[in-house]
Amino acid sequence: MLRLHIILAFVATALLFAVADRQQRRDREEPDFSSSPLLSVMEGDISDQNTHPTFKFSFSDLKVRARALSKLRYIPPKHSTTDFLKGLPWNQYKNIFFRPEKSVWKKEGNPFQLQFLHPGHLYNTNVRVFEVRGDFAREIPYDPSSFDLSKLKGVGELPPNLGYSGFKIHFPINTQEHTDEFAVFQGASYYRIISKKQWYGLSARGIAVNTGMPYPEDFPSFREFYVVKPDKTDSTITVYALLDGRTATGAYEFQITPGKVSAVKVNAEVTLRTKVDRLGIAPLTSMYWYSETRGIPKGQAYPESHDSDGLLIHSGKGEWIWRPLDNPKKSTTYSFSDENPRGFGLIQRDREFQNYQHSEMKYQLRPSAWVEPEIPFGKGTVHLLENPTIQDSDDNMGAYWMPEPIPQPGTPFDFSYTVRWPDTDPLPDSMAKVVATRIGDVQGDPDLKMFYVDFKSSNLSSLDPFAYIQAKIDTGENAELSEYSVQKIEETGVWRLTFGVYPKNKFRPSDLRAALSRNQEIISETWNFVLEPN
Numbered sequence: 001m002l003r004l005h006i007i008l009a010f011v012a013t014a015l016l017f018a019v020a021d022r023q024q025r026r027d028r029e030e031p032d033f034s035s036s037p038l039l040s041v042m043e044g045d046i047s048d049q050n051t052h053p054t055f056k057f058s059f060s061d062l063k064v065r066a067r068a069l070s071k072l073r074y075i076p077p078k079h080s081t082t083d084f085l086k087g088l089p090w091n092q093y094k095n096i097f098f099r100p101e102k103s104v105w106k107k108e109g110n111p112f113q114l115q116f117l118h119p120g121h122l123y124n125t126n127v128r129v130f131e132v133r134g135d136f137a138r139e140i141p142y143d144p145s146s147f148d149l150s151k152l153k154g155v156g157e158l159p160p161n162l163g164y165s166g167f168k169i170h171f172p173i174n175t176q177e178h179t180d181e182f183a184v185f186q187g188a189s190y191y192r193i194i195s196k197k198q199w200y201g202l203s204a205r206g207i208a209v210n211t212g213m214p215y216p217e218d219f220p221s222f223r224e225f226y227v228v229k230p231d232k233t234d235s236t237i238t239v240y241a242l243l244d245g246r247t248a249t250g251a252y253e254f255q256i257t258p259g260k261v262s263a264v265k266v267n268a269e270v271t272l273r274t275k276v277d278r279l280g281i282a283p284l285t286s287m288y289w290y291s292e293t294r295g296i297p298k299g300q301a302y303p304e305s306h307d308s309d310g311l312l313i314h315s316g317k318g319e320w321i322w323r324p325l326d327n328p329k330k331s332t333t334y335s336f337s338d339e340n341p342r343g344f345g346l347i348q349r350d351r352e353f354q355n356y357q358h359s360e361m362k363y364q365l366r367p368s369a370w371v372e373p374e375i376p377f378g379k380g381t382v383h384l385l386e387n388p389t390i391q392d393s394d395d396n397m398g399a400y401w402m403p404e405p406i407p408q409p410g411t412p413f414d415f416s417y418t419v420r421w422p423d424t425d426p427l428p429d430s431m432a433k434v435v436a437t438r439i440g441d442v443q444g445d446p447d448l449k450m451f452y453v454d455f456k457s458s459n460l461s462s463l464d465p466f467a468y469i470q471a472k473i474d475t476g477e478n479a480e481l482s483e484y485s486v487q488k489i490e491e492t493g494v495w496r497l498t499f500g501v502y503p504k505n506k507f508r509p510s511d512l513r514a515a516l517s518r519n520q521e522i523i524s525e526t527w528n529f530v531l532e533p534n
Helices: 002-028 037-041 059-070
Strands: 113-117 128-133 136-139 166-171 180-186 190-193 203-205 221-228 237-244 248-257 262-272 279-286 288-290 310-314 320-324 332-339 343-347 369-373 379-386 397-403 413-421 433-442 445-456 470-474 479-489 494-503 510-518 526-531
Touching: 059 237, 059 248, 059 262, 113 180, 166 237, 180 262, 279 343, 279 369, 279 413, 310 379, 320 433, 343 397, 433 494, 433 526, 445 510, 445 526, 470 479, 470 494, 479 510, 494 510, 494 526
Parallel strands: 128 221, 320 526
Antiparallel strands: 113 166, 128 136, 166 180, 180 190, 190 203, 203 279, 221 237, 237 248, 248 262, 262 413, 279 397, 310 320, 310 343, 332 379, 343 369, 369 413, 379 397, 433 445, 445 494, 470 510, 479 494, 510 526
């Protein structure tokens, strides 16, 4: 009987190994791309499609390629355009349309669909885009018939292999009746994502190198993209990218989930080619022209103009810091030293249309972007770069994490984080947040600067106007506090901190900090502002 059990166990084990081996061989087999919608959607000749063979692909292999690339001499990408296309202003370039019926995966009813972006305007180097199925990838060839250029005059003859300058991802994010564009990858390492019922605003980048230095920064670019074909029931789409630049190479994985609050988890390995002075991880780029802080510039009709109005930091020690954005007179970089920050982001906190009054730009619908490390960042600094601007077309604000020390050239380093694109910032409801900052002069006392900082929370709004709310104000080494008061503005429910400072040295900046407290307990985030010399 025992011998029979042993024989039966042996047979069962053999069968299991046979099934497993069959499955492994099936997984190693090349998928059948002949049924790919690329053949029908892109309307290419089958013989032409065969010039783009399939090949094995994995994120590990992409990392190996990026490391090897870092040891080679950098070769700048060639322009793939025409004189007409590269001379197109934005208002004409946006009239190049991708034909929706050509969307990749559309004909098979996949909720995720790809559309491509044409070269032109500022985007005159192409990227290679590959579809990934299983362990294999195949390049998606450029198809000029996928684009409608009928609204442009004088286009002329276009080269047959122009390529794509980027791509967009669609998903039924607002309604189940049709797909909506929610993600764009185009230009250097830039990408933009929106959540439900949002309009595009700020951008994210794969990497930032020597940003804000007194010499030109480097812009490593995503040169190749590998998009994994999702199943029809998937809620996440995965995109891989190969980064190449004069200073760095890298391999990236983007796990993108669209929805009420869209999110992208970024896993990356980067290798520096050369020594750099600044290295930005999880960089964000936005526009800030003006707001209530300094008032409306002369000649402008709208009350405010910005895609983001503040930098929010959740420090490793748990402190919440709010820095209102400012339009400086010269380019300035501020740093916030920290260890293992819990998060940071550029936030569009003002969501009231009446504060913008711009029916076309819809600033109240622009997303915020909040970065949370998946792997602790260690020691470093959050950098905020502010550049001056006199128009709303400049992305003049930047924020990123800079590790300390910066990795040495030739040494691969990994990082992982998630970026969410919410309507609201992640500050806990129990804490009061800053909803407005105003700066004013005092007639007859030109040295005195007055600040009016409004804090708001449901807890604060419910308090009696005579509740005893205090303020902790730190004027730093270069300013002297003149006076302060805290009062409830009953019409709006905010509590306004009013205080004045005298700069000690008019040629040096003054670093100001303030927070509200009650019964010796901090009840608000920390407001932080640098008063620059006139």
